[in-house]
Amino acid sequence: MKAITKSPWIMHYDASSCNGCDIEVLACLTPLYDVERFGVINTGNPKHADILLITGGVNEQNVEIVKQLYEQMAEPKVVAAIGACACTGGIFAECYNIRGGIDTVIPVDAYIPGCAVRPEALIDGVVAALGILEVKQKNMKKRK
């Protein structure tokens, strides 16, 4: 089970962000920042993912999809809200179609601010989320 916290797989979903944070998520995986060298792989399958990276302020049409993605992920799992919009709604908080932060829909473990988020901050936040993942994993073992 140690492999999960050593090389977690991430899944990214855009819940109505402007794209800025999404391309920074991908930039983390590409050669300049290259988190893939640690075994972090971007997957499209929620059942394979350990960390869910969500950007954007969740609009009404996305609510169900975000919930479904979260529920389909296997335990232990952590959610990271990427960027100002995912944390609080950001600049779009006053828009009529925006719910606010991701935590209005699913529980969030790490908040990573920035507009657009910087890759360094993102990596830092994901490392913090890994600590939470480890704790969750230990708690799961205790329950057994």
Added chain:
Amino acid sequence: MGERTVIPFGPQHPVLPEPIHLDLVLEDETVVEAIPQIGYIHRGLEKLVEKKDFKQYVFVAERICGICSFIHSLGYCLSVEKVMGIEVPERATFLRTMWSELSRIHSHVLWMGLVADGYGFESLFMHSWRLREQILDLFEETTGGRVIFSACEVGGVRKDVTVEQLQKIKSTMISFEKELQEITNVFLNDASIKSRTKGVGVLTKQMAYDLGAVGPTLRASGVASDLRSTGYAAYGKLNFEPIIETDGDCYARTAVRIRETFQSIDLVKQCVDMMPEGDVRVDVKGNPDGESFIRLEQPRGEVLYYTKANGSKFLERYRVRTPTFANLAPLLEMLKGCDLADVPVIVLSIDPCISCTER
């Protein structure tokens, strides 16, 4: 006639960084019809003009889309300046043009990476994104931001560029051009890539024109329509020709974007060489009153901005029609009769930007 099946494509799909949903109606492996469902990124940005005043709204306009962020803020500023009759200093127009062209390079190279990932060529994806970082470094050095850099404001630009920075931009462009040549050779000449793009998703000239395609999608079908020729910002003083291809398939659309990237490199060099001295902004006094209509060329095509102001500090209406919206109708035509396996490549070939489309 075989039995029909419906396969959902999206909203969460590995090849799409953004959510769009297509219901693909299949007969065996062939797509008969594609029914789009949009609204996953609709935020209601246009209504925000009632809550943010016209000087603040430039930051919202910039966040219509994070990839062509600068061009959206430029479009907003141009429309408000047109309403208010503001004359922007010449140096600011050149800086705006330079940043627009750098944005276009960044957007096209980003797209090359995504499309390479679309047909499973992962190392090419990595190489494209590695090159793109050089452009982001230039943004960061000149403005402080990587993808959203808030450099434009009503009345000019917020940041000036030093002589050393201009020289660095030029020298980066020269080395970037050489490195880009290496990867674009693969896109244009690799046999396995050609087999995925040649003759796939054909859009004829007549269809492209009738369905109202814009940008590289239209130019790849042989229509020379490039809004930069209208000479907004400093484009009137630069030397360039719209790039066209005639085949109208995915290969032609790739070729148009690649040639445009080299053209943009040339335009950035021209901007650096011709950069005039002087101020970069003028003070804006009073509130806008009136209407304006502005058309610009985004990396993805023609974008329209309509602005209506009533003399208060809040605009009455701000309307944007973005290129991907115009390209969705042609996309649905291209998808008819294609193989299921070609769907990702065809969808990516219009360079969809959903957050622009839905705002």
